[in-house]
Amino acid sequence: MQDILFNFISKYITLTEDEMNEIISFDIFHSVKRGTILLKEGQNSQDEYFVLKGCIRKYYIIDGDEKTTAFFTEMEGLTPHCAINNNPSEYFVSCLEDTILTIANKDLGVELFTKFPKFEIMCRIYSEELVAKQQIDFDEFKTSSPEQRYLNLLQKRPDLIQRIPQHQLASFLGVKPQSLSRLRARIVEKNKG
Amino acid sequence: MQDILFNFISKYITLTEDEMNEIISFDIFHSVKRGTILLKEGQNSQDEYFVLKGCIRKYYIIDGDEKTTAFFTEMEGLTPHCAINNNPSEYFVSCLEDTILTIANKDLGVELFTKFPKFEIMCRIYSEELVAKQQIDFDEFKTSSPEQRYLNLLQKRPDLIQRIPQHQLASFLGVKPQSLSRLRARIVEKNKG
DNA sequence: TTTATTTCTTAACCTAAGGTAACATATTTA
DNA sequence: TAAATATGTTACCTTAGGTTAAGAAATAAA
Numbered sequence: 364m365q366d367i368l369f370n371f372i373s374k375y376i377t378l379t380e381d382e383m384n385e386i387i388s389f390d391i392f393h394s395v396k397r398g399t400i401l402l403k404e405g406q407n408s409q410d411e412y413f414v415l416k417g418c419i420r421k422y423y424i425i426d427g428d429e430k431t432t433a434f435f436t437e438m439e440g441l442t443p444h445c446a447i448n449n450n451p452s453e454y455f456v457s458c459l460e461d462t463i464l465t466i467a468n469k470d471l472g473v474e475l476f477t478k479f480p481k482f483e484i485m486c487r488i489y490s491e492e493l494v495a496k497q498q499i500d501f502d503e504f505k506t507s508s509p510e511q512r513y514l515n516l517l518q519k520r521p522d523l524i525q526r527i528p529q530h531q532l533a534s535f536l537g538v539k540p541q542s543l544s545r546l547r548a549r550i551v552e553k554n555k556g
Numbered sequence: 557m558q559d560i561l562f563n564f565i566s567k568y569i570t571l572t573e574d575e576m577n578e579i580i581s582f583d584i585f586h587s588v589k590r591g592t593i594l595l596k597e598g599q600n601s602q603d604e605y606f607v608l609k610g611c612i613r614k615y616y617i618i619d620g621d622e623k624t625t626a627f628f629t630e631m632e633g634l635t636p637h638c639a640i641n642n643n644p645s646e647y648f649v650s651c652l653e654d655t656i657l658t659i660a661n662k663d664l665g666v667e668l669f670t671k672f673p674k675f676e677i678m679c680r681i682y683s684e685e686l687v688a689k690q691q692i693d694f695d696e697f698k699t700s701s702p703e704q705r706y707l708n709l710l711q712k713r714p715d716l717i718q719r720i721p722q723h724q725l726a727s728f729l730g731v732k733p734q735s736l737s738r739l740r741a742r743i744v745e746k747n748k749g
Numbered sequence: 750t751t752t753a754t755t756t757c758t759t760a761a762c763c764t765a766a767g768g769t770a771a772c773a774t775a776t777t778t779a
Numbered sequence: 780t781a782a783a784t785a786t787g788t789t790a791c792c793t794t795a796g797g798t799t800a801a802g803a804a805a806t807a808a809a
Binding site: 750751752753754755756757758759760761762763764765766767768769770771772773774775776777778779 | 780781782783784785786787788789790791792793794795796797798799800801802803804805806807808809
């Protein structure tokens with residue numbers, strides 16, 4: 364399982380055997396049951412998550428109902444906003460599936476960056492890539508209709524459509540569950556005619 | 557004008573007089589006329605922009621018309637996706653106003669990171685902040701209606717509504733120019749009644 | 750298994766955004 | 780200045796998402 368993490372890291376930097384062992388010794392690997400809430404609204408956690416297997420979701424509770432805005436699956440990381448700016452979290456994070464992930468906090472980060480400066484380089488490059496990727500995702504969202512967004516997701520992340528409940532997918536796509544249902548029916552209808 | 561940059565940098569790291577002078581010597585400061593196109597679709601530029609004064613915008617041309625998805629004003633930076641992944645750019649970047657900005661490419665970045673390792677730290681922290689901020693922005697967009705988005709922008713960035721043409725604001729808010737016009741009229745009507 | 754609970758779909762009605770077009774202003778530019 | 784272009788508003792009609800509510804299907808719990 365740790366291999367997944369090291370395989371990911373190897374895309375950015377090269378680690379020695381010793382360095383890998385040191386990382387393993389930090390006890391950052393966790394196995395979490397489906398439904399577990401990792402972060403609650405109002406909490407002030409310093410934890411960052413990196414998913415090795417499974418899926419976690421980020422959601423808000425607005426006027427009493429859940430608005431899911433993001434999913435993080437294999438090889439995707441989430442650094443909650445509250446861990447950056449030290450304010451209480453505005454959202455929840457929970458496990459959609461039984462999930463294996465790493466949980467690291469800022470202290471550990473500082474320790475790693477001091478001990479292994481190349482970690483600093485990796486995190487900079489990864490973050491820069493992420494900034495650019497997120498901007499593209501946001502642009503795509505802005506410039507397309509809900510139906511296009513759904514079709515786009517079907518192309519790029521067919522797995523998400525399989526593994527995620529429709530009503531959570533709906534708010535992820537920026538519509539109500541009923542609209543997603545209708546929109547899907549419309550697409551089927553088009554493909555028939 | 558360079559003070560604006562150094563003031564920004566000082567939020568992350570402390571520079572000596574010598575280091576500042578070295579940075580100035582790199583000739584990264586540019587004054588650009590309104591309307592200038594910095595990056596075109598299909599181009600494969602390595603340049604990154606950081607706005608000191610003025611405003612640049614990012615836009616796509618889809619089915620013949622412009623879709624503006626982002627603006628960058630004072631103290632905001634744009635690293636085009638193409639500079640990260642080395643593919644041709646999918647979008648344009650142009651100056652909305654006469655603008656003063658820094659233009660740096662990857663080679664310069666590598667040189668800076670080697671010479672001043674603390675630059676690496678600054679860029680990592682800044683990128684991580686940006687990732688978190690962008691996610692919040694995207695979440696807000698997903699969970700609100702066009703009208704709410706407009707009112708939200710009016711609160712958080714009233715300057716943008718003043719300095720940016722309506723039809724560009726419209727696509728930034730994810731609607732057509734006519735819809736923004738109508739939506740604004742609706743708000744005025746509500747405040748009257 | 751039976752009962753709850755959650756999830757998904759469908760339908761009717763309402764509201765707001767998209768599409769097209771006309772018109773009114775600005776703002777360029779010749 | 781006059782002509783051309785770009786920008787903003789309004790109106791009409793169409794399309795699609797929001798709302799409410801009912802019911803079906805799947806899942807979890809008793």
